[in-house]
Amino acid sequence: MDESSLDVSVRIRRFLTKPAKERLGSVRYHFRALFTRRSATIRLPFGGKWALEESALDAQLRSGAFERAETRFVEGILxxxxxxxxxxxxHGYYTLLASMLVGNRGRVIAFEPSPRERIRLEGHIRLNRCENVRIEEVALGAFPGKAELFLVEGTEDYCNSLRPPAVNAKTRRVRVNVTTLDDFLSSTGLEDVQFIKLDVEGAELDVLKGASNLLRQSPRPVFMVEVYDIRTQPWGYAARDIVRFLAERSFEWFSLEESGNPRPVDSASSSFDANLVAVPAERMFRFSETVKIRS
Incomplete structure (x- = not known):
């Protein structure tokens, strides 16, 4: 059996181990893709391919308005x-961006617990032939175990959360596995992670609490984190607690200008509603050489 046949065999076995609902969703996705016009695939700002569907995120991508500052920042540091x-x-926007930037010698680990979202994530990885990406079908948290993930129906599918999300849309629950970042890194032997994009709809603080070993190592990664009060409120804490948690561990915080250049923010501020960047003290010198920090 040649290498390509082995690859197909592995993919078939992996498909057959998935739950029936997830297999059905995957078949539906590929059926739609087979009969969708070529015009339904667009080019992302960094050159990646994206298969359009009806979602709020796709509408932003179609207009070119999605997180331009964050995209430019990531392009500047990876x-x-x-x-x-x-x-x-x-659905893999930052997964694709990181995959193209780190290249064949680099690695990207994509964590996505939603079986529905993984269908599109896997489709985009195949569409872009990203061979350096590994998908982990788990949520990250403060402790390992199982939890209910609230899936948002309709166009706001990016608001899925392990707590009832603050959206005006129907939700349904699915049971998912949870692990900690420390446990994942220990079990895989993954070392020297340089960058983490953290956007988990309010679970950010729990993910950081489950990374205590990582946060004691040196050098630690640069984080780009969603820090929004509307996302943390269902979890019973304020977004500023995320900022203070890392500031107490010698991280410097930055907001992003439209150009992607970072600007220092006061970690003692009372509220935050933005995607922010956290840089550990030991990487600040290299960071300041890589990007232009605005005063």
């Missing part, structure tokens, strides 16, 4: 050979 984690990968 280099070939680096290791990046996409925690809360959703």
């Amino acid at each position: 280099r070939p050979g680096m290791t990046a984690l996409d925690v809360g990968a959703h």
Whole structure:
């Protein structure tokens, strides 16, 4: 059996181990893709391919308005050979971006617990032939175990959360596995992670609490984190608690200008509603050489 046949065999076995609902969803996705016009695939700002569907995120991508500052920032710091984690990968925008930037010598780990979202994530990885991406079908948290994930129906599918999300849309629950970042890194032997995108709809603080070993190592990764009060409120804490948690561990915080250049923010502020960047003290010198920090 040749190498390509082995690859197909592995993919078939992996498909057959999935739950029946997830297998059905995957078949539906590929059926739609087979009969969808070529015009339904667009080019992302960084050159990646994206298969459009009806979602709020896709509408932003179609208009070119999605997180331009964050995209430019990531383009400025990721280099070939680096290791990046996409925690809360959703349909894979940042997974694809990181994959193209770190290249064949680099690695990207995409964490996505939603079986529905993984269908599109896997489709985009195949569409872009990203051979350096590994998908982890788990949520990250403060402790390992199982939890209920609330899936948002309709166009706001990026608001899925382990708590009832603050959206005006119907939700349904699915049972998912949860692990900690420390346990994942220990079990895989993954070392020297340079960058983590953390967007988990309010679970950010729990993910960081489950990474105590990582946060004691040196050098620690640069984080790009969703820090929004509307996302943390269902979890019973304020977004500023995320900022203070890492500031107490010698991280410097930055907001992003439209150009992607970072600007220092006061970690003692009372509220935050933005995607922010956290840089550990030991990486600040290299970070300041890589990007232009605004005063």
